[in-house]
Amino acid sequence: DVKVTQSSRYLVKRTGEKVFLECVQDMDHENMFWYRQDPGLGLRLIYFSYDVKMKEKGDIPEGYSVSREKKERFSLILESASTNQTSMYLCASSPGQGGHEQYFGPGTRLTVT
């Protein structure tokens, strides 16, 4: 079974702090994704990566950056957390060529106070 793990289930941070959300997958997938989920808005794509050291902006990249130094790990960084970044953050991975299903981690609920 594909396993996608996220470093924290719940996180509380203060406004202005730098926040790191970590995601690790164990199935050698090429593609990794970061989404945020807000009630009534569904999932919105923040950033994705098709390979190590590659990154592409999604639909709402402002205020975020990412890092992919190793194939299995994809980090989401909030350079200076703000209260409007309080949300559920979901990481996903999918196989490369010909693979289309995305597998999700359990999510990190981030609260910025």
Next chain:
Amino acid sequence: GEDVEQSLFLSVREGDSSVINCTYTDSSSTYLYWYKQEPGAGLQLLTYIFSNMDMKQDQRLTVLLNKKDKHLSLRIADTQTGDSAIYFCAETPLGGKLIFGQGTELSVKP
């Protein structure tokens, strides 16, 4: 642009059938998906349908695709309380990204 629309809430009685509807805009989507999210959990892929199919059945789940109207539905037969969750429809326009709907919260009453 790309857009996926779902109603936000659906309430049914245990044992009834549930039908969750979705409309999408991008006719180039190769696959269309249904994901389930239980409380406090990530998303779990329930089923998907290839765009050249019009129906797919998997145990209690039936997916219907009307490409002409860009309409996708998920029918859950004999709905159980364990089916209570949020259900997301998603499409894959060219480029490999998933575009999700807002999610339909299904509430199953005993």
